[in-house]
Amino acid sequence: MTRAIGASSLYVSLAVTVAALLLVTFGARRAQAGWLRAGYAATYLQFGLMTAATFAMIFGLVAHDFSIDYVAQVGSRATPLYYTVISLWGALEGSILFWGWVLALLTALVVFWNRSREGNLIPYTTATMLGVGIFFQFLLVSPAFPFGAVSPVPPDGPGPNPLLQNHWLMGIHPPLLYLGYVGMTVPFAFAMGAMASGEVGDGSWIRLSRRWTLGAWAFLTAAIIAGMWWSYEVLGWGGYWAWDPVENASFMPWLTATAFLHSVMVQERRGLLKLWNLNLVVATFALTILGTFLTRSGVLSSVHAFTEGLIGYYFLVAIAITLLASFVLVAGNSERLVSFGKLEGVASRGTVFLFNNLLLTAFTFTVLVGTLFPLFAEAVRGEKVSVGEPFFNRMTIPICAALLFLMGVGPALPWKEADRATLRRKLLGPIIAAGVTLVASVGAGVRSPYAALAFAFAAFAFVANIGEFVEGARARMRLRGESAVDALGHLLAANRRRYGGYVAHLGVVAVAVAITASSTFRAEHEATLKKGESMTVGGLQVRLDEVWGREEPQRSVIGTTVTILKGGREVARLDPRMNFYPTSQQPVPTPAVRSRPSGDIYLNLQAFAQDGTNATLRVIVEPLVPWIWAGGMIICLGAMISIAPFGRRVPAAVVEAEPPMAAPAPVAAT
């Protein structure tokens, strides 16, 4: 029954989506308001149908309905409820179903919020989203059909991939990633809609899609950080980023979207870069599809390549169609994409944005070349090569350092040509901070020039961005007599977009410092200990107390109890484990982490004696790691401040109405 509901919802949804696309497109072309309305109604209907299909699947999973082949593939009676629900994205078919559902939701929302806008921009934007939706729904009824029948119905299933049921973050990272990926469809659809309707010249598509882009970008940011966290907590190697092809696949659209968020300001202010911005939006969308191709086709080995098969090549076709369609539309709009404006100065913020875009593009290109090169080399030379962490670090760390530097310069420079006095006022503080940090890091024994430079540039960017808050708040305090807290609050409220951006910059500084510190000052030791024995890692004594075993419904656990002492005093008791799942030969490492703002102590159980007399432990001491996660949250907070729809400008009347003297006594201003 569940299977029938799910399957028929998918088939009907595909038909409805095709109908909606036709109605919307021809309704717009022939100016038939009735067709258009019907098309929008069909868009809501396809969302309802996709919702029905998705809920049917969740219901099937929870009810252990093994007559559905997806459930038989990833379900098991012993799996805890949480992991049963999230196995919706535990394999290919469910992932595509979830993707299709999110896409249907966003399509319906785009229609709902913009349907009354005049002109053909919204119909063609909707049509683009429906077109992408048809692609995914086609996958769902054909190569990735999740509701196939199983006969005879098995009594139980194998459960999800062990890696996907070992940590709660698996319930967070994938949906965030899909929201980010699918969200990038919206600015792409607006760009295509703008070109198809001939309304691309005035850049209204950028205003209409701005919040969508920022929202998708925030989700993608959160997804990448959550993915790093998952990798850190589950893979047992004490790292968080390995330049795995799939990590790269999620990072590339993030880079191009970041470039777009910046370059779009040049278009809004000066009418420049119209074509370039379209390119970035199309590239971002194409890269999300490319990422899916890379992970789903199995052409590259990766921790995420859970399935292999022909389905990947459908994505290749989708990329080709995307690029072709955007090329045709760009060519048809060439005269509307001519830029007439000029930058306001050489030493100006506009110039910094251009270099920011150059670096982010070069970054994307480097990651793309590095990710695809093994395929190319094998095809040409017939020998496999690896392009891994040492390569990416060598090539991209200089780019990261330069970006950190620009992140400080950009906010400090005005749009107009900066004069010497402005440069001195804005940059002296950051330069001094950078100099002091450089000397201090070298003095503290940082021997890698890049690490020292990263710390220095991080200090530079930090002081420059904080300086913007301080300067703005001071001006308000002086002119309006506001208290420091009020001034800061009003400053943010009056310029959400700008200061939200600076908050995001501060988050990036936190991530950059944490990554540099945790890799530079990492201390690590591995030893086999008998019960009661200790090893010493950088001042910490690590004592093995116990090796134990435990049976859980869905797995067997071998664990250790370890006490960490510092100067004879107990600091923490940790239990690094190995989880054995029946479907996997290899145990899933389950490290134990003791986290403090100053850093982590990371313990992984590497091996154990069958008789429980000894165990091999790896101890890694990594400073500042939690600041990577915190920094990610700060970045998302910045994005949310920029998105917030309410009170974009504090009305002047309200600000004036506040009696200056009624403000609370100034809290220590500096």
Add this chain to the structure above:
Amino acid sequence: MVSSVGLVFSLAAPGLLGGDLAAQDAAAPRVAAGDSALERRTREVASGLRCPVCQGLSIADSPSELALEMKGLVREQLAAGKTPDQIRAYFIGKYGEWVLLEPKAEGLNLLVYVLPLTLVVGGALFVIRYVRANSEKRNS
């Protein structure tokens, strides 16, 4: 606290590039310092070698059994006085060039280094020209 811990550790390991292990051992006291020096050298070599059973992790990072064995081999060979290049050549002989996480900068592999650099340099020239041509006010 923790960063000073890391600091002590990194200070304890002198620069070892190309150094001969026997000499290092003689110079350093045999206890902790000598061990962490060897450990550091092992990590340096191991982090460039790919774990054959993992997904793109180096044998320095991977917790898998095979990686642990390979890392042990690197440690032994370093202790026996082999140079990092000799050790890498040994693993290439066994697993092919694939085992190197960073492709050797020669032949076709040069592309993977040259392409991004070309974009950076070409792009920088383009942006500079663009800014010059599209600014209201020009600096001399």
